[in-house]
Amino acid sequence: MLPDKKIIADSNDRLLKSHNQHFSFLSGNISHLPSILDKLQAFQVAIPSWALGTGGTRFGRFPGGGEPRNLEEKMEDIALLHSLNRSSGAISLHIPWDIPSDYSKIKALASDYGLRFDAMNSNTFQDQAGQDLSYKFGSMQHVQKAIRKQAVDHNIEVIKYGKELGSSSLTVWLADGSCFPGQLNFRKAFQNTLESLQMVYERLPADWKMFVEYKAFEPNFYSTTIGDWGQSLLYTSKLGAKAFTLVDLGHHLPNANIEQIVSLLLMEGKLGGFHFNDSKYGDDDLTVGSIKPYQLFLIFNELVEGMDARNMNHTKDLAWMIDASHNVKDPLEDLLQSVEAIMISYAQALLVDKVKLEAARMENDVVAAQEELQNAFRTDVRPIVAEARLLSGGALDPLSIYRDQKIRQQLINTRGSEIMATGL
Ligand code: RM4
Ligand code: MN
Numbered sequence: 425m426l427p428d429k430k431i432i433a434d435s436n437d438r439l440l441k442s443h444n445q446h447f448s449f450l451s452g453n454i455s456h457l458p459s460i461l462d463k464l465q466a467f468q469v470a471i472p473s474w475a476l477g478t479g480g481t482r483f484g485r486f487p488g489g490g491e492p493r494n495l496e497e498k499m500e501d502i503a504l505l506h507s508l509n510r511s512s513g514a515i516s517l518h519i520p521w522d523i524p525s526d527y528s529k530i531k532a533l534a535s536d537y538g539l540r541f542d543a544m545n546s547n548t549f550q551d552q553a554g555q556d557l558s559y560k561f562g563s564m565q566h567v568q569k570a571i572r573k574q575a576v577d578h579n580i581e582v583i584k585y586g587k588e589l590g591s592s593s594l595t596v597w598l599a600d601g602s603c604f605p606g607q608l609n610f611r612k613a614f615q616n617t618l619e620s621l622q623m624v625y626e627r628l629p630a631d632w633k634m635f636v637e638y639k640a641f642e643p644n645f646y647s648t649t650i651g652d653w654g655q656s657l658l659y660t661s662k663l664g665a666k667a668f669t670l671v672d673l674g675h676h677l678p679n680a681n682i683e684q685i686v687s688l689l690l691m692e693g694k695l696g697g698f699h700f701n702d703s704k705y706g707d708d709d710l711t712v713g714s715i716k717p718y719q720l721f722l723i724f725n726e727l728v729e730g731m732d733a734r735n736m737n738h739t740k741d742l743a744w745m746i747d748a749s750h751n752v753k754d755p756l757e758d759l760l761q762s763v764e765a766i767m768i769s770y771a772q773a774l775l776v777d778k779v780k781l782e783a784a785r786m787e788n789d790v791v792a793a794q795e796e797l798q799n800a801f802r803t804d805v806r807p808i809v810a811e812a813r814l815l816s817g818g819a820l821d822p823l824s825i826y827r828d829q830k831i832r833q834q835l836i837n838t839r840g841s842e843i844m845a846t847g848l
């Protein structure tokens with residue numbers, strides 16, 4: 425289903441004149457444009473294997489047809505996105521939703537498509553068919569050792585799959601916590617979880633990283649055992665140098681200052697992974713940039729600043745993943761929009777004049793500091809992002825090709841309209 429190179433080239437030809445006008449209008453004023461374009465071209469964000477199907481809520485799920493029937497077809501969908509935007513060249517697998525059956529076949533397919541295996545995700549928030557013990561009252565925190573061991577063993581198995589595929593990181597997100605006061609001894613829950621994480625950490629290959637993701641609430645509504653960045657940082661500090669905190673945008677209480685959180689985690693060398701989505705209320709998993717684009721820009725500004733302060737490589741030194749759901753949109757269109765929003769915010773963050781901003785701060789010139797950030801945010805950088813795509817062999821307008829080629833209909837024709845992809 426990958427669009428022919430000629431289709432992309434023809435579409436670009438049609439749009440080129442107008443694109444060039446917009447791009448040259450912008451480019452005259454930006455001195456470090458070549459470096460921005462290089463960074464945009466290098467930047468890749470992983471697509472999780474569960475995001476290719478129509479998501480759902482706990483009330484219902486309305487599959488849109490043509491969903492991938494297996495891991496191979498999920499990879500085909502990501503390759504399709506990547507061929508259009510050249511920025512989604514990685515896949516993040518969720519186990520057991522997407523256990524690879526034939527490693528060499530899956531690896532060969534990934535290399536054909538130019539995809540990398542990013543972080544592996546374990547799942548101890550659901551019970552699977554045939555599973556011995558239930559996670560109803562938690563997994564790594566559980567009062568029963570046998571259940572904790574089952575969760576640990578599962579994570580060790582996930583590492584094994586990842587090693588076979590060439591991944592080099594494990595993301596642990598736990599739904600563990602309590603729904604009612606009195607249900608849990610917080611200290612024991614923490615200690616059990618730490619001990620379980622340590623058992624997994626011991627089995628981490630030397631060149632691997634482990635990401636500990638936090639979330640404020642849901643599915644537990646009174647306490648979450650890894651509920652915020654402070655708790656995650658406690659675990660990752662105690663675990664060791666290969667353990668890092670993972671920030672998921674939707675996992676905070678309303679109005680949390682996420683940009684400050686990422687800044688401090690980077691300062692400590694403890695930010696390892698980042699999940700993109702957007703939300704109005706909680707873990708809504710809406711399209712990136714659809715609700716609070718200014719916040720996304722402010723976060724990106726701190727990410728860039730904090731990574732530069734530590735000489736980190738923007739592309740390789742953090743694991744970037746989209747973590748969103750698609751209840752009412754075609755998932756592939758939604759993912760194209762998400763990647764575009766990420767690239768826009770990243771480009772805007774690269775526009776900020778750090779020297780001027782710092783000078784304004786030193787003078788306590790609050791107005792100048794705000795102006796510097798908002799000048800960048802209010803610049804329409806879409807022609808820069810499109811130029812980077814063009815230079816990488818992608819499409820000037822990915823979404824229009826997807827629509828003009830009626831790709832969803834083609835997918836329905838080959839895969840059928842009744843399929844529900846594995847995932848949430
Ligand atoms: C959780 C969390 C994890 C994701 C699962 C599916 O809310 O964000 O990162 O893997 O959802
Ligand atoms: Mn997440």
Ligand code: MN
Nearest residue numbers: 672674707747
């Ligand atoms: Mn989430």
